[in-house]
Each structure stands twice: as structure tokens, then as C-alpha cells.
Amino acid sequence: MSEQQELESGDVSVSMEITGSYDNVLAKLNRGQESPDVLEPFIQDVESVLTTIERMEEGTRSSVARNLPDGMTVDYDAEEVVDLLQVLKRYDLVVLEGNTWKVSPKYEG
Numbered sequence: 001m002s003e004q005q006e007l008e009s010g011d012v013s014v015s016m017e018i019t020g021s022y023d024n025v026l027a028k029l030n031r032g033q034e035s036p037d038v039l040e041p042f043i044q045d046v047e048s049v050l051t052t053i054e055r056m057e058e059g060t061r062s063s064v065a066r067n068l069p070d071g072m073t074v075d076y077d078a079e080e081v082v083d084l085l086q087v088l089k090r091y092d093l094v095v096l097e098g099n100t101w102k103v104s105p106k107y108e109g
Contacts (some may be wrong), residue, residue, distance in 0.1 A: 041073035048072055049084060050093060050103060058102045061085065 018025050052067050053059060059067065061082040068076055076084070085101050088094045093107045 045073050045076075046084070046088065049076075049081065050088070050107060053094065053101055054103045054107075058097075058100045060099055061101065064101060 018028055020028075048069055049064065052069070053064055056063065056067060062078045064085075065076050065078045065081045068081075074080065085094055085096070089096060092104050095102050095104045
């Protein structure tokens with residue numbers, strides 16, 4: 001009877017044992033949590049934009065574009081910066097006050 005109840009509830013219970021060195025076990029556990037390699041350049045660019053604004057404390061789209069570090073995956077001009085900032089704003093990572101972009105309190109560490 002209890003077996004039938006478990007099947008009807010839709011819950012699943014799985015137990016497993018992972019053995020090996022600490023680093024190998026940790027790598028196995030984290031395997032599904034990492035971003036796909038194809039996203040890494042984008043994530044690095046986003047972090048660079050956020051870090052630039054944080055360092056500047058605030059900035060217009062043009063000033064942010066001028067202060068971005070060398071080595072960005074994409075060459076961002078003012079229009080491309082504002083496109084990215086609008087996406088980041090949707091995630092509450094930056095705020096726009098007038099024509100000035102700032103890192104939101106949610107992002108500040």
C-alpha cells in the first residue's frame with residue numbers, strides 16, 4: 001500500500017555514493033551547475049561593464065563605453081552599452097537616474 005502511495009505522489013528519492021579525491025568528487029557535483037562555455041565571453045563582458053560602472057560610481061552610456069577595459073569580447077560603443085544596460089536593468093543590476101547609470105544596491109557587494 002505504501003508503495004502505491006509513493007508512486008501516486010510523484011516524489012522520487014535517490015541515494016548515491018560518490019567516491020574519490022575531494023577535488024574529483026567536487027568536480028562531479030558541480031558539473032551540471034557551470035555555465036556553458038559559449039556563455040563565458042558574455043558573462044565576462046557583463047561583469048566588466050558592471051565593474052566599470054561600480055568603479056566610476058555612475059556614468060552616462062558614453063562615459064561607460066569610454067572606460068571599459070581593453071580585451072572585451074565585443075567592442076561596445078555607447079549604443080551597444082545602453083542596449084546591455086537596459087537588459088541588466090530588467091534584472092535590477094543597474095538603475096537609470098536621468099541619463100546616468102548606476103549599479104543597483106542589489107548588485108553592490
